[in-house]
Amino acid sequence: MNGIKSYHLIKEGGNYVLVVQLNQIDTEFANEYGETDDLRKKRFYDDIKTHIEEKFPNMKIPLFKIMVGSLLVATIPLASGTTSLASTPTTQATSTIEYKVMSGDSLWKISQKFGVTVSEIKALNSLISDTIFLNEVLKIPNVSNQYIPYKVQAGDTLFKISQLYGTDVLKIKSINNLTSDTIFIGQTLMIVGQTTTSSTEAAGTYSVIPGDTLFKISNKVNVTVDQLKKLNNLQTDTIYAGQVLNLSTVSTGQPTITYKDYQIKSGDNLWNLSVExxxxxxxxxxxxxxxxxxxxxxxxxxxxxxxxxPVKETLGVRYGEQLDWWTEAQYVLPINKVAKITDFQTGKTFTIKRTIGANHADSEPLTYVDTEIAKSIWGGFSWQVRPIIVEVDGRKIAASMSYMPHGVQYITNNQFNGHFDVHFLNSTRHNDGQVDTTHQNAIKMSAGITGV
Known part of the structure; x- marks a missing residue:
């Protein structure tokens, strides 16, 4: 074929890769690759396809690389892992991750962080120079699929995620260019590691990894697909990498406790560990x-x-589980957990965060918008007690709530000066340690035990 200087097979990650070296006369094509019209690219790809099929018939070659000297021009996947190309050629690697450029980044720094070459990054993103821009999103080859995308869930912390994947907080922060321990619900983090059986079992959850299906997971954890869907309120079989599935079995049995050994690290204290x-x-x-x-x-x-x-049966889709505060509810809604609140009577919803409280859940509106929604339900700030449903980690729990700001405040930008009270079965007041009858009656309503 005109333009090919040489070719040879190499082995990367257990797969064969064909390296195609172009003659120097094709350097102009390499330099202008990102701007080359689609027709010229297609002709070029068709020539290489024919060449590969002649020289390596029926050989399983998942991709090939086009080189000019030491410059990687393109990494091109084959459609089916055999010597045939996709109908629409692309320079995107078979497995990639997305990386957002941060202040101080360079292509070399990024390449070192992910264990790839600068040329591979440039080829994958059609870059014709080493110039990159702040907040630009680059595609990075995922070498041997070592990076696992994880979608942050309500209640997650970097510490919890590090324990789940057998890695450490500093490594997660470094890979994701995090300057603090703050993460956000829905944020996607790249993790190096793998889920540990002990962490998954201990948490009663399963974190979905690339390639998982409900059927595969059901075989791993010994439950049926229907049980998984019921426990996680799934309407379809669609799941995504990083999603955390609840594995707790629907039961009327008693809660159980297991124990995990933890080695103290620099900066640990009793309060932070209890929250974590x-x-x-x-x-x-x-x-x-x-x-x-x-x-x-x-x-x-x-x-x-x-x-x-254990997840308890409810009296219907409208009602919540009736969980005892001391042995159940406070562990489902721990400090710093974010939850969705549904007012039982109006159906209006807003989001809260439990920020403190031992006898019941002292909580705050997550945002100013949530403050205003709750005000519309209560008609302003009020000690009036209303039945509510607390939705957390796919579970619906019967609870009650008043909406008068008082005491300590942790969220400062929500226009709510203090916290409010959320009660569960058998929770008590802080001032006298006694059960509040009004709250308990409202909890029975949201559990469907008494009428509204």
């Missing part, structure tokens, strides 16, 4: 024979209680 693991600080201290004056030492091993809260 979704348990009361008092429980963490009791399990480990500690008190508020105890000093944690780096390398020290402590026990973390993991609570497994």
């Amino acid at each position: 693991w979704g348990i009361p600080q008092s429980e963490l201290m009791l399990v480990n024979g500690l008190n508020e004056n105890s000093i944690l030492k780096i390398g020290q091993i402590i026990r973390i209680p993991i609570h497994h809260i």
